[in-house]
Amino acid sequence: MADEFIDLDAQAREERGPTLCQKIGGWLPSASFTAYVVLSALAATVAVYHAFDTRQYLYDALVYLSTSKVNLTIMANLFVAVVLSLVLAVTTLTVGTVEPDERERVWSAAQFAVVDLAFNLTVFREEVTVWMLLRLILLLAAKYFHELFDARMDNLERHGMAGPLRHVRFLAGLALFAVADVAAAASYAQTVADSEPSVAIMFAFEHASLALSACLVAYRYLLWSVEQRMAQEWRAKSTYFAWGSLAVNVLKLAINLVYLFVIYRAFGMPLIMVREVIRSGKAVVREFSAITAALRLRHLISQRFHVLSVEDVAAIEDKTSHPSQRQGSP
Incomplete structure (x- = not known):
């Protein structure tokens, strides 16, 4: 009987579909997102009203808001609610509806x-x-969007994306976050250069x-855009992608080495x-090994299998176009 109730409850949840909290990544599993934002705004409003109502001067009220742990917690919570609202709005504007596989991938990446x-x-x-928090x-939030763009690019390569407006929104969002x-x-x-080493390095x-x-x-x-404009399959696409991925991983490795050196000089x-x-070094080695293996295989194939020239193709066509003449000749 208990199993039947569990099955019915799971079926009802499946029919209702994902909640709004699940759509934004499951960050707020115990309350609706709208109620969370409204309650956060109300709490911040009450805190600000109490500060200005109990203090006569503006400076005293601001000092109270910035030194009270309760007020700092309320304001920080309001900041989180505003950021989550902006994340949801920008997600809708740039990528639209987040697919289930994209949501799962982004959530897993966010945990790491x-x-x-x-x-x-x-x-x-x-x-x-x-x-700093x-x-x-x-x-x-920036990591969330970059992982979401990467996941959407995977779906674009597999299934495509209908409508030019979606492509414009995707590219605009990608360019915005890159800038x-x-x-x-x-x-x-610049902050690190002007002052002593701090968390700004990270x-x-x-x-x-x-x-x-x-x-x-x-x-x-x-x-992908170049491949879509080709009449036949673009076999060299994987090679070009491998070279681009290798270049990015080499730059990331260089950045991490500089980062490690700076941290070592400042903090040990x-x-x-x-x-x-x-991790970056393994990615570079993996990409470089894949490229060298592909080039070695291509060289081996070109050595063992003769590439037909135009004259060879013409000679074969002449032989196959007159079979009766070859059979009647002594």
């Missing part, structure tokens, strides 16, 4: 990203502030790596960040 950033923050544990949320990542990386790098290199990922997605879209050897260098 949170763990990696948490490990990296152990190097900067003395600089953990509310402002807010910037960390923005970085996670934003470059600007953020430059801003954080944000600068993270955004630089995301900008390279956006360039690779744009390169894949360019290859971070064993946690060595893992990212090893």
Whole structure:
């Protein structure tokens, strides 16, 4: 009997379809997203009203809002709600409806990203502030969109995408985040150059790596566009993609090596960040091995199998076009 109730409940959930919380990645599993945003705004409004109602001067109210742990928590929660709302809105504008496989892939990547950033923050544990956590949320949002663009590019290569407007929205969103990542990386790098080494180093290199990922997605879209305009299958596409992926991975490896060197000079050897260098190095070796294996196979095929010239093809056509004459000749 219990199994029957479980089956009926699962069937009812399947008929209702995914909730709005599940659509944005499952970040808010216990309440609807709309109620969460409304309650966050109301709580922030009450906190601000209480601060200005109990303090006579503006400066005193602002100091109270910025020093009270309860008010800081409420304001940080409002910031998270605003960021999630913007993420949902930008997702709708750029990629439209998120497919189930894309949602699962993005959610899995987000879990790994949170763990990696948490490990990296152990190097900067003395600089953990509310402002730094807010910037960390923005970085996670950027990682979400880059992973979503990569997943959408995979679906585009497999199934295509109908309508030119969707392509324009996809490319516009990709370009927007690439420019934003470059600007953020430059801003954080300037901050590090003007002051002593800080957590801005991590944000600068993270955004630089995301900008390279956006360039690779744009390169894949360019290859796909060229392939769509060809009458036959473009067999060299995989080779061009392998070279582009190798170039991006080499640049990422260089960025991670510089990142590791800068952190080593400022904070000592971070064993946690060595893992990212090893991961980038393995990606470079894997891409380079695939390219060399393909070139070796192509060279072997060209040696063992003779490539017919125009004269050879003409001679074969002459022999096959007059079979009766060859049979009657002595």
